[in-house]
Amino acid sequence: xxxxxxxxxKKWQKYWEDNNTFEAKDYDKREKFYGxxxxxxxxGEGLHTGHLRSYTAMDVICRKKRMQGFNVLFPMGxxxxxxxxxxxxxxxxxxxxxxxRKNIDNFVRQLKGxxxxxxxxxxxSTTDPEYYKWTQWIFIQMFKKGLAYKSSENxxxxxxxxxxxxxxxxxxxxCERCGGEVIKKEKEQWMLKITDYADRLIDGLDNINxxxxxxxxxxxxxxxxxxxxxxxxxxxxxxxxSEELKVFTTRPDTLFGATFMVIAPEHPILRKxxxxxxxxxxxxxxxxxxxxxxxxxxxxxxxxxxxxELKGLKAINPVNKEEIPxxxxxxxxxxxxxxxxxxxxxxxxxxxxxxxxxxxxxREVISGGDxxxxxxxxxxxxxxxxxxxxxxxxxxxxxxxxxxxxxxLGKATVNYKLHDWIFSRQRYWGEPIPMINCTKxxxxxxxxxxxxxxxxxxxxxxxGDDGESPLTKxxxxxxxxxxxxxxxxxxxxxxxxxxxGSNWYFIRYTDPKNDKELVDRKKAxxxxxxDWYNGGMEHNTLxxxxxxxxxxxxxxxxxxxxxxxxxxxxxSKRTAQGMILGEGGVKMSKSKGNVINPxxxxxxxxxxTVRIYEMFMGPFDQSIAWDDKGVNGVYRFLNKVWDxxxxxxxxxxxxxxQNLIHKSIKKVGEDIDNMRFNTAVxxxxxxxxxxxxxxxxxxxxxxxxxxxxxxFAPHMAEEMWQALxxxxxxxxxxxxxxxxxLAQDDKVIIGIQVNGKVRDDIELDFDTEPSxxxxxxxxxxxxxxxxxxxxxxxxxxxxRNKIISIVVK
RNA sequence: GCCGGCGUGGUGGAAUUGGUAGACACGCAGGACUUAAAAUCCUGUGGCAGUAAUGCCGUAUCGGUUCAAGUCCGAUCGCCGGUACCA
Numbered sequence: 026x027x028x029x030x031x032x033x034x035k036k037w038q039k040y041w042e043d044n045n046t047f048e049a050k051d052y053d054k055r056e057k058f059y060g061x062x063x064x065x066x067x068x069g070e071g072l073h074t075g076h077l078r079s080y081t082a083m084d085v086i087c088r089k090k091r092m093q094g095f096n097v098l099f100p101m102g103x104x105x106x107x108x109x110x111x112x113x114x115x116x117x118x119x120x121x122x123x124x125x126r127k128n129i130d131n132f133v134r135q136l137k138g139x140x141x142x143x144x145x146x147x148x149x150s151t152t153d154p155e156y157y158k159w160t161q162w163i164f165i166q167m168f169k170k171g172l173a174y175k176s177s178e179n180x181x182x183x184x185x186x187x188x189x190x191x192x193x194x195x196x197x198x199x200c201e202r203c204g205g206e207v208i209k210k211e212k213e214q215w216m217l218k219i220t221d222y223a224d225r226l227i228d229g230l231d232n233i234n235x236x237x238x239x240x241x242x243x244x245x246x247x248x249x250x251x252x253x254x255x256x257x258x259x260x261x262x263x264x265x266x267s268e269e270l271k272v273f274t275t276r277p278d279t280l281f282g283a284t285f286m287v288i289a290p291e292h293p294i295l296r297k298x299x300x301x302x303x304x305x306x307x308x309x310x311x312x313x314x315x316x317x318x319x320x321x322x323x324x325x326x327x328x329x330x331x332x333x334e335l336k337g338l339k340a341i342n343p344v345n346k347e348e349i350p351x352x353x354x355x356x357x358x359x360x361x362x363x364x365x366x367x368x369x370x371x372x373x374x375x376x377x378x379x380x381x382x383x384x385x386x387x388r389e390v391i392s393g394g395d396x397x398x399x400x401x402x403x404x405x406x407x408x409x410x411x412x413x414x415x416x417x418x419x420x421x422x423x424x425x426x427x428x429x430x431x432x433x434l435g436k437a438t439v440n441y442k443l444h445d446w447i448f449s450r451q452r453y454w455g456e457p458i459p460m461i462n463c464t465k466x467x468x469x470x471x472x473x474x475x476x477x478x479x480x481x482x483x484x485x486x487x488x489g490d491d492g493e494s495p496l497t498k499x500x501x502x503x504x505x506x507x508x509x510x511x512x513x514x515x516x517x518x519x520x521x522x523x524x525x526g527s528n529w530y531f532i533r534y535t536d537p538k539n540d541k542e543l544v545d546r547k548k549a550x551x552x553x554x555x556d557w558y559n560g561g562m563e564h565n566t567l568x569x570x571x572x573x574x575x576x577x578x579x580x581x582x583x584x585x586x587x588x589x590x591x592x593x594x595x596x597s598k599r600t601a602q603g604m605i606l607g608e609g610g611v612k613m614s615k616s617k618g619n620v621i622n623p624x625x626x627x628x629x630x631x632x633x634t635v636r637i638y639e640m641f642m643g644p645f646d647q648s649i650a651w652d653d654k655g656v657n658g659v660y661r662f663l664n665k666v667w668d669x670x671x672x673x674x675x676x677x678x679x680x681x682x683q684n685l686i687h688k689s690i691k692k693v694g695e696d697i698d699n700m701r702f703n704t705a706v707x708x709x710x711x712x713x714x715x716x717x718x719x720x721x722x723x724x725x726x727x728x729x730x731x732x733x734x735x736x737f738a739p740h741m742a743e744e745m746w747q748a749l750x751x752x753x754x755x756x757x758x759x760x761x762x763x764x765x766x767l768a769q770d771d772k773v774i775i776g777i778q779v780n781g782k783v784r785d786d787i788e789l790d791f792d793t794e795p796s797x798x799x800x801x802x803x804x805x806x807x808x809x810x811x812x813x814x815x816x817x818x819x820x821x822x823x824x825r826n827k828i829i830s831i832v833v834k
Numbered sequence: 835g836c837c838g839g840c841g842u843g844g845u846g847g848a849a850u851u852g853g854u855a856g857a858c859a860c861g862c863a864g865g866a867c868u869u870a871a872a873a874u875c876c877u878g879u880g881g882c883a884g885u886a887a888u889g890c891c892g893u894a895u896c897g898g899u900u901c902a903a904g905u906c907c908g909a910u911c912g913c914c915g916g917u918a919c920c921a
Contacts, residue, residue: 238838242916245837250920274921287921330919356919366921375919442920562915641859643846647839648914652846658859661874704848707858714858776854781902783854822901828853830901 028667030631034740038137046756047091047142049098051548058095059552060087061531061596063560063568064102067128068109072135073613074605074621074639074651075561081636082602082645082700083559084141088736089697091142092760098552099142100534102149103129107523108186111454114486121454121486125152135624139632140739142756147537151456151526156533158477159543160525161459163575164448165470166582168460172218173448175468180447182210187488188452212492215458215519217446219574223247225593226573232591234598239565246566248442253277253426255367255435257286257340259294260348261301268294270340270351273362273440276372277429278421281410282390283367284380286340286351287332290315291359295335303337308353315355330356330379342367343434344425345411354379362440374400391418446571448521451494453486455520463507463514471516472508478516494518528572531555531595532585543584550586558596565601600700603648605639611650621651633738634660640702640737663741666713666734670745672722685715686726687768690761693733702737709734724749729761777803778830779812787829795823803829 041047062083065076087099105128110121117124129150136143149156167173182188184206219226227247230240252275259268270286288294290312299305311333332354339348356375357366370380370387377400380387387396390409394401404418413421429435449458457478459471471478481502486495496518497503507514529543535552536544560568576595579585587593606612607619614620626635638659643649678686689712696705712730716722728749735742735755746755770791777785785808793799800821803809813833820832 238916241838245917248920252921272921276921354919356921358920361920363921368921373921375921440920566916641846649846652860654860655846662859664874703846704858707848710858774854778854778902781900786854820901822853824853824902826853827850828902830853832901 028664028741030633030663030740031628033744034138034140034632037740037743038140040743040754041140041142041756042137042145044754045146046754047097047099047144048146049100049144049552050096052551053096055094055096057098057552057556058087058090059098059535059554059556060090061100061534061555061558063564064104064527064530065132066107066109067103067105067125067132069113069124069128070615070620071128071131071622071624074623075602075613077139077623077635078605078639078645079559079561079602080136080139080141081639082702083557084636085640085697085702085736086557086700088142088739088756089694089760091757092732092735092755094759097142098147098534099144100147100149100537101136101141101143101145102147102530102534103132103151104523104527104530105129105150105152106455106521106526108188108452108454111452111486114454120482122152135627138627139623139636142739147534149530149533149537151530154477154479155538155540157456157526159533160456160521160529161471161476161478162473162543163529163579164521164525165459165473165476167217167578168470170578170582172221172578174216174218175213176216177211177213180210180212180214182208182212182492184208187492188450210492212449214447214449215460215517217448219446219571220441220443222574222577223249223441223443225577226570229573229577229592229594233594233596235596236600239569239599239601242566243570246443246570249439250275250441251437251439253422253429253435254363254438255280255343255429257343257367259298259351260339260341261298262303262337262339263301266298266301268298270294270365271363272365272367273438274367276369276422277425277435278407278410278413278416278418279369279372279390280342280344280367280425281407281413282369282371282388283342283349284370284386284388285349285368287354287357287366287368287376287379288351289357289359289364290353290355292353292364295353298338301337302335304333304335308333308335311353330354330375330382332356332379332383334383343429343432350385352379352383360444361442370400371396372400372402374402376400448525449519450522451488451492451518452520453480453483453488453495455522456480456525457496458517458519458521460517461505461508461514462517463510463512465512466507466509466514468517469508469514480520494520496520524568524571527568528575529579531558531572532576532579543579546584546586549584553586554588554591554594555596557598557600559600559602562601562604565599569596569599601646603644603646605642606648606650608651608653626656630656630660631663631740633741634663637663637706637737641706643703645700645702662710662713663738665717666738667741667745669713669716669722669727670748672716672720673724673727673749674721676721676723678723678726682715682719682723682726683767684770685712686729687763688770690729690733690763691765691768694760694763697736706737709737731755732758732761773826775826775828777806777809778828779809780831780833784808784812789826792825794825799823804831 060083062079087097091097105125110125113124114121151157164173227244227249230243252273255272255274255277257270257272259266259270270288302308332352335351335353338351340351341348357364368376368379370376370385371389372391377387388409389396390407391401391405392408393403393405407413407416407421413424416424426437457480459476459478461469461471463469481496481499483495483499485498488495503516503518505514505516532544532549536548539545573595576585577593580587580593591597607621611619623635634656638656641659642655689708692708693705696702731742731745732755743754772788773791774786774788776783777787785806816833818831819834822830
């Protein structure tokens with residue numbers, strides 16, 4: 026019988042569904058395994074090959090775990106809120122609800138057609154009110170704990186999306202999503218205080234099994250630096266002022282070398298002391314140019330620093346009372362530290378360049394460099410620092426901080442790159458922020474019994490040109506009563522960002538239908554943490570950081586467990602796959618028209634072929650180009666496998682085949698555990714090529730092969746398993762064992778080198794020990810003799826099972 | 835600039851982590867089957883020289899350590915990803 030992929034795939038997909046083969050059982054006695062993949066955004070284009078790579082990998086892992094006797098939870102859902110759905114709605118004037126439902130159906134169809142062993146009974150969508158009720162509930166809990174607050178600040182404003190963006194969503198000065206121009210705009214925003222968790226987000230990385238590069242990305246993003254905050258008094262020539270400039274520095278030991286100060290153009294002191302600045306009109310001009318510049322322009326100015334001195338004002342160095350000039354310059358950012366720096370040109374390269382340009386004194390206070398050439402940024406012994414002279418940097422730092430603290434001139438402090446998280450979007454297709462504003466009582470959360478706050482129907486999904494949310498147009502919904510004084514009040518019209526639903530979804534999978542609480546604590550205790558989370562490289566920083574933050578918060582309020590080994594971390598292991606590129610190695614994109622939709626391949630070759638190709642195409646963690654011919658090669662392999670069935674008989678197993686099957690079981694198992702799927706597949710190819718050469722194949726051997734093939738090509742494996750006379754699905758059948766001794770070849774061929782060059786090889790019994798007789802035998806071999814000639818053997822090295830190396834002179 | 839990763843045949847890639855470089859697959863060439871093509875099967879396939887045996891060269895480049903280097907060390911070049919005036 027010919028291999029008919031589509032027929033057997035449909036048959037088994039139906040079987041799995043009818044028999045709930047992949048249902049995860051709460052509280053089961055078997056050891057649990059929670060495997061997680063990132064749920065997709067259901068776009069109009071359907072699944073792409075990248076989704077399949079990630080999902081197939083975790084599917085292979087989960088199927089193997091299930092065969093090994095684990096109670097596996099492998100869930101799927103849809104992250105369906107977001108801009109693309111909304112932009113599509115604006116374009117076509119269709120409600121996002123409708124397009125989203127259609128897209129979800131299409132995604133589910135494609136996922137089921139690929140044969141993933143998801144527990145579909147736990148399916149969730151972030152747009153389902155039963156789900157986002159709890160997204161809103163989390164927000165309210167954060168508000169109650171003071172972690173959600175409203176703040177008016179300069180936000181990044183995408184002129185194209187007409188939406189506020191978090192700093193994290195601005196890439197090189199442009200909108201992360203649409204690439205549009207980003208400008209600064211003042212706006213009232215809900216903020217989440219993720220900075221309160223900064224230290225815990227760093228410390229938590231210690232005990233979890235993430236790739237080292239991911240850990241580094243996480244901690245670099247948080248960007249913790251320890252240093253000191255120091256106050257400089259400001260002195261005006263014109264009037265008595267009591268203003269102070271606070272600076273943050275990681276090098277308080279260079280304080281005596283501060284010869285000027287620089288403040289950011291946005292710094293509020295400029296407005297306060299306007300009348301004291303003699304050259305104010307010049308300054309104002311500079312500020313105007315600076316604030317007009319987008320970040321991208323500020324950054325691309327060839328590193329040439331510009332700035333202007335504030336005439337009429339001086340700052341006083343708190344340790345030596347020196348009066349130093351103050352500059353405004355756009356290389357200092359309001360968003361980091363205090364927006365003011367003490368410039369130490371001798372020991373900071375940017376300050377050095379600035380001082381050279383504006384002819385400011387460069388005073389060396391740390392010895393060891395040549396400050397006439399460049400700033401010396403290393404540590405060293407202090408000089409020109411009065412009573413601190415001669416101290417090592419570390420000791421100096423401690424002493425000067427103590428000194429400043431005693432005199433109330435400064436203090437030790439910690440600074441982070443991480444900003445609080447802007448959580449408001451003035452858009453339509455998101456979770457409404459469940460807050461009510463009463464003119465008398467202020468901001469109050471919607472009573473929890475009234476959740477969810479459902480997204481109201483509106484006719485126009487477009488944000489207002491003033492940047493207000495489309496929800497302001499839903500007047501009936503907008504006007505409500507104050508939960509406290511019962512007076513008239515208004516609802517918050519901003520919605521939550523895309524991240525809101527995706528930063529806790531993995532918790533909900535453990536109890537997806539609970540309408541009483543976010544999750545039944547007993548179920549969460551059973552299933553969490555996630556044992557293995559695989560996803561895209563692009564989510565290694567933000568999504569991971571946000572969801573770790575939310576988990577820690579939920580653990581603090583006792584909604585989810587803290588674990589014995591990894592504490593309040595949600596994922597014990599995280600891996601990431603490489604991207605799949607279009608043919609020729611270019612990034613797939615709609616605009617290039619080279620996006621590969623798996624549907625065509627699923628129809629033509631079947632899911633098993635596509636699955637194996639995705640695993641075989643290259644190392645899992647590297648980007649790789651799609652190759653149509655490679656798909657065909659895998660299809661050939663599966664046909665060969667299928668045809669082997671005709672040769673299966675009950676018979677004795679030859680020694681060679683016994684060795685090969687045990688070796689294969691070992692290698693395929695180990696390779697799956699290490700995500701080395703490509704070599705697992707090639708091992709199966711080697712096995713199949715060998716079996717193909719036999720005239721008859723032992724049933725026992727073939728059964729074992731079918732079992733190791735099953736995670737990769739589950740449909741074909743089930744069909745062949747049944748044909749071998751088995752009644753039930755192999756999904757929970759035992760993963761085969763291997764015998765260590767049988768997996769080991771009993772002969773090895775090793776090379777014989779003469780002066781480092783391989784001249785001969787010899788077959789030896791495995792584990793043959795070096796011996797004199799063997800040495801004599803080797804030295805008598807014809808090729809060896811020929812290569813030694815008349816030279817003297819000075820060394821004879823025999824490394825067991827590896828090499829024989831002869832050194833001659 | 836800084837941080838991380840990588841560089842192996844015509845192509846994707848393997849190499850037990852210092853021990854016969856090129857597994858497996860794609861492609862290509864030749865052959866079988868066929869009226870023919872597709873599919874399938876067989877053979878060959880790193881480069882150079884040679885009928886061959888074999889020899890020399892070969893893992894981005896240069897140098898080092900070692901009996902032995904794709905693997906370790908140093909320098910250089912190139913590519914990819916992250917980040918960007920972070921005080």
